[in-house]
Amino acid sequence: MSHHIVEVAGLQHVYSDGTAALRGVSFRILHGESVALVGANGAGKSTLLLHLNGYLSPTSGFVRVGDFPLTRETVTEVRRTVGMIFQDPDDQLFMPTVYDDVAFGPLNLGFPPDEVEQRVMKALATVGIEHLQDKPPYRLSGGEKRRAAIASVISMSPAILVMDEPTTGLDPLARRQLITLMREFRHTKIIATHDLDMVFDVCERTIVMHDGAVMADGPTREIFNDDRLLSECRLERPLSMQGCAVCRKRRQEI
Amino acid sequence: MGTIEGTFLDFKDLDRLATGDTAIHGLDPRAKVLVTVVFIVSVVSFGRYELTALLPFFIFPAVIMALGNLPVFYIVKKVAVVIPFALVVGMLNPIFDRQVYVHVGTLDIPGGWISFVSIVVRAVLTAGAALILVGVTGFPAICMALEKMGMPQAFAIQLLFLYRYIFVLTEEGSRVSRARELRSFGNRGKGMQSYGSLLGHLLLRTWQRAERIHMAMLARGFTGAFHARHLYRFGRREVVFLLGWSTLFIFMRLHNASQLLGSLATGILR
Numbered sequence: 001m002s003h004h005i006v007e008v009a010g011l012q013h014v015y016s017d018g019t020a021a022l023r024g025v026s027f028r029i030l031h032g033e034s035v036a037l038v039g040a041n042g043a044g045k046s047t048l049l050l051h052l053n054g055y056l057s058p059t060s061g062f063v064r065v066g067d068f069p070l071t072r073e074t075v076t077e078v079r080r081t082v083g084m085i086f087q088d089p090d091d092q093l094f095m096p097t098v099y100d101d102v103a104f105g106p107l108n109l110g111f112p113p114d115e116v117e118q119r120v121m122k123a124l125a126t127v128g129i130e131h132l133q134d135k136p137p138y139r140l141s142g143g144e145k146r147r148a149a150i151a152s153v154i155s156m157s158p159a160i161l162v163m164d165e166p167t168t169g170l171d172p173l174a175r176r177q178l179i180t181l182m183r184e185f186r187h188t189k190i191i192a193t194h195d196l197d198m199v200f201d202v203c204e205r206t207i208v209m210h211d212g213a214v215m216a217d218g219p220t221r222e223i224f225n226d227d228r229l230l231s232e233c234r235l236e237r238p239l240s241m242q243g244c245a246v247c248r249k250r251r252q253e254i
Numbered sequence: 255m256g257t258i259e260g261t262f263l264d265f266k267d268l269d270r271l272a273t274g275d276t277a278i279h280g281l282d283p284r285a286k287v288l289v290t291v292v293f294i295v296s297v298v299s300f301g302r303y304e305l306t307a308l309l310p311f312f313i314f315p316a317v318i319m320a321l322g323n324l325p326v327f328y329i330v331k332k333v334a335v336v337i338p339f340a341l342v343v344g345m346l347n348p349i350f351d352r353q354v355y356v357h358v359g360t361l362d363i364p365g366g367w368i369s370f371v372s373i374v375v376r377a378v379l380t381a382g383a384a385l386i387l388v389g390v391t392g393f394p395a396i397c398m399a400l401e402k403m404g405m406p407q408a409f410a411i412q413l414l415f416l417y418r419y420i421f422v423l424t425e426e427g428s429r430v431s432r433a434r435e436l437r438s439f440g441n442r443g444k445g446m447q448s449y450g451s452l453l454g455h456l457l458l459r460t461w462q463r464a465e466r467i468h469m470a471m472l473a474r475g476f477t478g479a480f481h482a483r484h485l486y487r488f489g490r491r492e493v494v495f496l497l498g499w500s501t502l503f504i505f506m507r508l509h510n511a512s513q514l515l516g517s518l519a520t521g522i523l524r
Binding site: 084 | 273476
């Protein structure tokens, strides 16, 4: 399918206090790609994500999602196509129960009740939390909250999933389960994160951002092998690519 | 010691009670809200010297607690929290109102004492009824019931959000205050000044969170209208529940049930 393309061209954003968060960002993401967005704190990742579903509008440049250039008129359609999963699930789960939260999107899209029910149950089953449907969100564990937040987005069947730091605050097992889940999704994925090991597992392509600009864009393996690039952008190789920690230490001792 | 966290845990307990699955829990929230309103209006509308006619009203909290499987001690403890307020309100009555109202044998009881006790009894009844309502219905369901009965949706949503985020806010608040406590030694650092900036920060954080929540809502197609699920039906059980209790309350309001019972008993004995 050709129409699930995310295209960003010459995107600039200056906040009202004069901070230039994005200085001419351009890339194209094709259908089914899984792309990581990495970079130091303040590199502009979050600002970029907020452009992808039209919450911020560009100072100059444009964003195109599928067949639609992102404008005031198309923003509803774009938001339906781009499912946004926020960093803090507490921001995303605001209804009295998990079920209500997952139903929030489909109800707003105006689906009939049967269809809403179907979509909710399917989304809950996909992330494996059917048993939590009647629980209030503040009773869930971190991992469960994350799953509920994902369900609340995939119930709208978006073509593109945008995630902001999906693995922060999860225990190792919950993180591993989430990675497995993400690998199962056939959606186009754009993931902003500092968890480079997760990137290595999930994304075949990586975009490195630094000071509001794209520093590199290419296959994940190549990017993570470029030590100079990584250190210039305040990054380092994922732990899984750094070799055995015990041997390295022993080598240093010798 | 009453800490933020302690209060918060209590609150969670009340919320947990509402997840029960007794017949009372299963009733349409509207029926329960209406019955509670009739109950409170009946209790509050009595004259100031009325005491004996109030006592039969305890049947409502007692029955609902029993049917709804609520822990009696827990509710009593919660009600005890509001008693001091009632005490303050009625405190001066015995001092200013010394006119003798009732003779019990040789004991003369002034009207002030009667009205004082009456205020406390009413406080217990109304606060108890409200707590029990939350305990067998749950706050979100009450909001939805109020909305369906005509409260503007904006208010209902406000209340729902308040309830949802009070848990997040109390957690955040207790973290901040713990951090301050750990770094203040003796009384240093505990003054109004640091308290002011602590509250200010909390407000700003809340503001930012509100913005992020709004973002999340927009991202899922929010356009201003809230679509809630329609889970409950106002059926025959609800009608019976509403009419039954309301009739009883209005009857007990118009006739002094204690006296009736008393004269009935003495009538039989004679």
